[in-house]
Amino acid sequence: xxxxxxxxxxxxxxxxxxxxxxxxxxxxxxxxxxxxxxxxxxxxxxxxxxxxxxxxxxxxxxxxxxxxxxxxxxxxxxxxxxxxxxxxxxxxxxxxxxxxxxxxxxxxxxxxxxxxxxxxxxxxxxxxxxxxxxxxxxxxxxxxxxxxxxxxxxxxxxxxxxxxxxxxxxxxxxxxxxxxxxxxxxxxxxxxxxxxxxxxxxxxxxxxxxxxxxxxxxxxxxxxxxxxxxxxxxxxxxxxxxxxxxxxxxxxxxxxxxxxxxxxxx
DNA sequence: GTGTCATGCGTAT
DNA sequence: TACGCCTGACACG
Numbered sequence: 001x002x003x004x005x006x007x008x009x010x011x012x013x014x015x016x017x018x019x020x021x022x023x024x025x026x027x028x029x030x031x032x033x034x035x036x037x038x039x040x041x042x043x044x045x046x047x048x049x050x051x052x053x054x055x056x057x058x059x060x061x062x063x064x065x066x067x068x069x070x071x072x073x074x075x076x077x078x079x080x081x082x083x084x085x086x087x088x089x090x091x092x093x094x095x096x097x098x099x100x101x102x103x104x105x106x107x108x109x110x111x112x113x114x115x116x117x118x119x120x121x122x123x124x125x126x127x128x129x130x131x132x133x134x135x136x137x138x139x140x141x142x143x144x145x146x147x148x149x150x151x152x153x154x155x156x157x158x159x160x161x162x163x164x165x166x167x168x169x170x171x172x173x174x175x176x177x178x179x180x181x182x183x184x185x186x187x188x189x190x191x192x193x194x195x196x197x198x199x200x201x202x203x204x205x206x207x208x209x210x211x212x213x214x215x216x217x218x219x220x221x222x223x224x225x226x227x228x229x230x231x232x233x234x235x236x237x238x239x240x241x242x243x244x245x246x247x248x249x250x251x252x253x254x255x256x257x258x259x260x261x262x263x264x265x266x
Numbered sequence: 267g268t269g270t271c272a273t274g275c276g277t278a279t
Numbered sequence: 280t281a282c283g284c285c286t287g288a289c290a291c292g
Contacts (some may be wrong), residue, residue, distance in 0.1 A: 073287080089285090106285095255280080
């Protein structure tokens with residue numbers, strides 16, 4: 001569900017499916033009636049993702065800003081699809097496909113300047129790489145007197161990482177989440193950023209988070225991994241590390257639970 | 267049916 | 280640090 005990979009995937013799929021199409025929009029739940037009326041009959045011209053934010057641009061110009069929060073979810077259907085659930089805030093169709101959105105924290109129409117403001121307050125996005133990302137990340141980490149585990153959940157540090165990726169990425173690069181962000185070496189930061197980019201790209205493609213190397217669980221391919229085999233650390237407290245059998249630990253960090261292997265993540 | 271939990275985040279204290 | 284907000288899935292009786 002909604003970490004950065006989900007958001008970028010939604011942008012890509014919705015652009016493919018609906019860009020250039022005239023949209024009929026409504027709000028089954030009734031909490032976005034006015035907004036839906038403003039995009040009803042407009043043509044979707046572009047869909048952009050930035051970290052965990054989505055921006056849908058319409059012609060005549062309207063910008064729909066969506067943030068899925070913890071529970072937000074899209075559901076897409078060929079044709080009309082089933083009736084929307086009670087919580088469906090926004091529904092639209094172009095006649096060929098139907099899209100439902102429920103549970104999102106933010107569903108609003110904004111001005112272009114608002115989009116810029118939102119983009120300006122988030123950090124480098126591993127799924128929208130720019131040349132200076134690594135420098136921005138290193139500079140940002142060197143300024144923070146918090147643990148790397150807490151830093152990774154801060155969207156100003158990296159835009160798009162959530163609680164699953166934070167645990168998994170730190171496992172993959174062998175860094176203890178409790179280590180002070182400032183103390184990471186240049187090469188630690190570089191490895192972390194490369195792994196972040198790699199994993200989010202894989203997640204965007206697959207539509208789910210799978211970080212485990214199939215060889216570590218005796219499987220042949222990533223696709224064949226069972227749901228219970230896809231992650232190394234997240235929610236595995238008390239279970240043996242998939243690489244060294246040491247029991248996975250957990251604690252609170254940055255207001256959320258985190259899990260790590262005390263042996264692999266020195 | 268009820269209770270709990272969740273891949274988020276802003277605001278109040 | 281706590282709480283509220285958004286919804287739905289699943290465990291439990």
